[in-house]
Amino acid sequence: MEKILSASNITTGYDKNIVITDASFDVGSGEFVGIIGKNGAGKSTLLKSLRGFLPLEKGSISLFDKDIRSYSQRELAVQIAYLQQQVEMTFDYTARDMVMAGRYPYMKWWEQSSDRDQEIIDACMKYTGVMELADTPIKAMSGGQRQRVYLAKVLAQQTHVLFLDEPASGLDLFYQEEIFRFCQEMCRYGKTVIMVVHELNLAARYCSRLMLLKEGTIIADGKPAEVLTDSLLTQAYGVDIRSLVNKETGHVDIFTVPAPDDGHKKELIETIIGDIHHGKDGKN
Amino acid sequence: MRKYHYRLLSIVLFVALFLVICMSLSAGQYNLDFIQVVAWCLHKVGIPFLTDINVTEQQEAVLMFIRSPRTAVGLMVGAGLAASGAVLQGLFSNPLADPGIIGVSSGATFGAVVAIIIGINSTSLIGLPISAFIGAVVAVSLTIGLATRHGRIPVLTLLLAGVVVGMLFSALTAAMLTIMDDHKVQQYLFWTIGSLDYRRWEHVLMGVVPISLGIIIMLMMARHLNILALGEAEAKAVGMNVTRYRLLLLAVATMTTASGVCITGSIGFVGLIIPHMMRMLVGPNHRHLLPASMVGGAVFLVFCDSVGRMLLTNSEINVGIMTAILGTPYFLYLLRKNMDIR
Numbered sequence: 001m002e003k004i005l006s007a008s009n010i011t012t013g014y015d016k017n018i019v020i021t022d023a024s025f026d027v028g029s030g031e032f033v034g035i036i037g038k039n040g041a042g043k044s045t046l047l048k049s050l051r052g053f054l055p056l057e058k059g060s061i062s063l064f065d066k067d068i069r070s071y072s073q074r075e076l077a078v079q080i081a082y083l084q085q086q087v088e089m090t091f092d093y094t095a096r097d098m099v100m101a102g103r104y105p106y107m108k109w110w111e112q113s114s115d116r117d118q119e120i121i122d123a124c125m126k127y128t129g130v131m132e133l134a135d136t137p138i139k140a141m142s143g144g145q146r147q148r149v150y151l152a153k154v155l156a157q158q159t160h161v162l163f164l165d166e167p168a169s170g171l172d173l174f175y176q177e178e179i180f181r182f183c184q185e186m187c188r189y190g191k192t193v194i195m196v197v198h199e200l201n202l203a204a205r206y207c208s209r210l211m212l213l214k215e216g217t218i219i220a221d222g223k224p225a226e227v228l229t230d231s232l233l234t235q236a237y238g239v240d241i242r243s244l245v246n247k248e249t250g251h252v253d254i255f256t257v258p259a260p261d262d263g264h265k266k267e268l269i270e271t272i273i274g275d276i277h278h279g280k281d282g283k284n
Numbered sequence: 285m286r287k288y289h290y291r292l293l294s295i296v297l298f299v300a301l302f303l304v305i306c307m308s309l310s311a312g313q314y315n316l317d318f319i320q321v322v323a324w325c326l327h328k329v330g331i332p333f334l335t336d337i338n339v340t341e342q343q344e345a346v347l348m349f350i351r352s353p354r355t356a357v358g359l360m361v362g363a364g365l366a367a368s369g370a371v372l373q374g375l376f377s378n379p380l381a382d383p384g385i386i387g388v389s390s391g392a393t394f395g396a397v398v399a400i401i402i403g404i405n406s407t408s409l410i411g412l413p414i415s416a417f418i419g420a421v422v423a424v425s426l427t428i429g430l431a432t433r434h435g436r437i438p439v440l441t442l443l444l445a446g447v448v449v450g451m452l453f454s455a456l457t458a459a460m461l462t463i464m465d466d467h468k469v470q471q472y473l474f475w476t477i478g479s480l481d482y483r484r485w486e487h488v489l490m491g492v493v494p495i496s497l498g499i500i501i502m503l504m505m506a507r508h509l510n511i512l513a514l515g516e517a518e519a520k521a522v523g524m525n526v527t528r529y530r531l532l533l534l535a536v537a538t539m540t541t542a543s544g545v546c547i548t549g550s551i552g553f554v555g556l557i558i559p560h561m562m563r564m565l566v567g568p569n570h571r572h573l574l575p576a577s578m579v580g581g582a583v584f585l586v587f588c589d590s591v592g593r594m595l596l597t598n599s600e601i602n603v604g605i606m607t608a609i610l611g612t613p614y615f616l617y618l619l620r621k622n623m624d625i626r
Contacts, residue, residue, distance in 0.1 A: 053520065077523025084517050090377040091513055091568035104511050105523035112507065157522065 002029045003065075004160060004192050005050065010059035012049040013216075018057060019045040020216045029160070032187040033194045034203040036227075037213030038237045043196040044085060046213065047163050050194070051082045063161075077105035081154035085165040085196075092137040095130055095149045096121065102156030124152040128182065144175035151182060162186065164195040168202070180206040204228055204243075204252040212236050228252055288566050297579045304586045308355040311590040313598070314346050321347070349484070357483040357491070358586040358603070361544035362554055364495040366581020368537040369555025370562070370573055371502050374513040375533050376439045379563075382556040383541035386446040386534070387423035389550040390453035392542060395419020396475050396549075397460045400468050409486055412475070413546035420542035423449050428534060437530050439516070478551035478604030480589050491547050498540030499578060505533060506570040513568065551604045553611030554581050560618060 006026040013019035019042045027033055035043045048054050050061060052068045061068040063079055071079070081102070102124070103117045125131045128148040138146055147167055154162055162183070168176040176199060183193045184206050197203040203210060203224065210227040212220040214236040220227045233241040233254070240257035302325075310321040316339070323334035324347060339347065365383060372381040383389070395416040396405075404411030427449045431442040461469060502509075508529050511519050519526050541555070558581045559573065566572040588606035595601060 051521075072523075073520070073525055074523040077521065082521040084521065087518060088515055090379060090515070091374075091563070093510075093514070093568055097510065097569055098514075101511055101514060101518065101522055104507075107507070109508070110504065 003027075004029050005061070005063055005194075007050065007061050008059050010049060010061060011057040012054050012059075013045065013057065014054065018216070020049060022059070023216075023218050024059075025211065025218065025221055027192055027194065029192055030187050030190050030208075031192050032183055032206065032208045033192075034197040034207035034210045034224075035194065035213060036197055036200060036203060036210055036236075041213040041236070042216040043213055044165050045216075047082075047165055047194065047196055051080055051163055052076055053082075074105050077157065077159075079159055080161045080163060081157035081159040082163040083150050083154050083165060083167055085169075087150060089138060092139055094135050094137055095125065095141075095152075096134045098138055098149055099125055099153045099156050102153040105157065120158065121152075121156055124155040125149075127155065128152045144171050147171060147175065147179065151179065155186075160190075160192060162191060162193045162195075164193065166196050166198060169198055176202060200228065200233075200254045201252065204254070224252070228254065288572070290566060290572060293565055293576065294579075297576065297583065300583050301579055304583050304590065305355055305359070308358065308586045308590040309347060309351045311593040312351065312600075314343075314350075316343055316346070316351075353485045353488050354480050354483050354589070355586055356485075356488045357547060358480050358589050359582040360488065360491055360495050361480075361548050361551070362581040362583070362585025363578040364491075364498060364540045364544040364581070365551065365554040365585070366558035366562075366577040367499050367502050367574055368541045369581075370559035370570065370577040371505075371509060371533055371537045372555070373559055374509040374568075374570055374573075375530060375537070376443065377513045377515050378439065378443070379560060380556070381443070382552075383537065383545075384450070384550075384552060384555070385443060386538070387427045387449040387453065388420045388538060388541045389545060389552075390450040390457070391423025392416040392420040392545045393476055393550060394423070394453045394457045394460075395546075397457050397464075397472055400471050400475070401460060401464060405471065409484075410490060413487075413490060416546035417542045419453070420545065421538065423453050424534070424538045424542075428531070436527055475549045477602045478545075478549035478607075479602040480548060481600070481602070483547065487547050491543050494543040495540055498536050498543070501536045502533070502540070503574055505529075505536075506574050509533065509570040509574075510568075513570070549604060551585070551607055553607045553615070554585055557611045557615055557618075558584055561614070564618075 003026050008024050010023050011018060011021050023046065035046060037043050045054065049056065052061070052071070063071065063076075068076070099121045100113060100117075103113060103121065106117070107113065122131070125134060128151050130145060130148045130152055133141065133145060133149065138149060141149070151167065154164070164183070168179045171179070180202050183195065187193055187208065195207070197207070207224060209222065210220075210224050211218050212227050212232060219236060220232045228243045230242055233243060237256075240259070241254060242257060243252055243254045245251070246253050306318060306321045306325055309325070310316045310318045319334070320337055320339055320343070323337040324339050326333045369382050372383060372386070373379055375381070393416070395418050396412055398419070399405050399412040399415035404415065427442065427445045428437065430445040430449065431437050433441070461472065464472070508524070511522060511524050512526065512529060512533070516526050545551070559577045562573055562576040562580050566576045585603065585607065588610055589603040591610075592601035592603055592606040
């Protein structure tokens, strides 16, 4: 397997607030890596720093054996496409306008889009199933449609590597799984996908490799079965977690075990429910 | 699904442009019929139509040396202001940005006041415009300087810096006004409410190079502006050097606006409303939005100026007042309408 991206002992964060400490790993071509961990564990920060958006406090990142800092912005955009967690749009751009942005790094500043660009854009939109929405403003779309448009945009960038920051969050089950399927297929054709994931069950089924983060440190890195163990998950998420192989589907099921009731809860619930439902005020 | 009718719209805009030019040439205290002006315009560009209608020598002189330059200044400045407004709105991905917001107007006003105090406005025709231009550039540079940190220009910081610099220059202007003679205050008032009155071919010559240059650069940058308008994070993700393009476009928009404002005095609303209006008609893609805003801005400004000349019989209303009077209700209407949708 060809080595594509490699991080050695990186420590990074925002200004003086260090989020990731001493992370090292290599990623090869065709890998579908899921970054998992609880909220605030530093998943997005890790992804951003790999893309070169955050200054490194320590360590180095290399892409194709060349330091990432020696690439220009444009050169990086041809190698790595990055889909941010939330795209905020002020104006009513259409799907086609958005996907067109993916071709930006390929054009010289004076150039306009060519027929070849149009062809690629059409292919990406057809692949993710948004061709009929080409002239629809993105604001008028549902979450699932929007995410497919953004996916078409990062595909139009024709990069070796795709970084996706929680692309499936907030989507219907079908759309979530579809995004994983698209990525899996892309990886089969040699692309490398690194994705921040919340949906552990889907990550277990589709990713070829998982990285488990806890408070900015990678505590496990390997095949899904090696990472999704009760003890590692419980350690990372801070709550009791079980993972079981479902005998009917063969998929891994992951669920939390509720903490034992310490008796306080009943009192709290009574306060929350209030008196009215007991008819004490006479109106009920 | 929405389809924009670019071709139809461009025909409508150019017809409106022609009508508004004729309207502006015929409006005013010296009597000229609309149809005479239409014939004169057509003859000038070599179209043999309405050949039996002609103008007298005196009318020809009025058209050539009074009304034409005035109309030309209006077209030029209107196009420049609206295009700059569209650029700034895209640049900040904020539909409420306009050239005034980064300090252009207050800087130019301050420069104008300085020129009036020194008295160079009465000794030379270009003294005041140059001073106003310098004021605008200084104010915008100060705004950008205040907002830049570690080589980055965050949008919100820039807009806030613009407000602060605007207040500073307004205060300085106010301070100057308190020590000025009454007749100079009069001149200041005359300038500060933008007007196209008494503008000559010299004024057109002064503005035509920087404004056309600015507009050409903006049109060339349309594709980059589309990327910037998606927001900083998206622009970076596709490999754009955000700071470089922001600075470049800011500089071009400032130059264009300042060149306009220093000739006509400050004219509000054109840079805000026209891009807004055009975005509803042609969509947010700057390749269509910029040309549409240009023509729309020219039409709107010259229209306002003509109406201002036609309303009163023995006097005229400054174009700066007209743009505000016609612009405010439209803008409020836009805001209300957008609220209904969301």
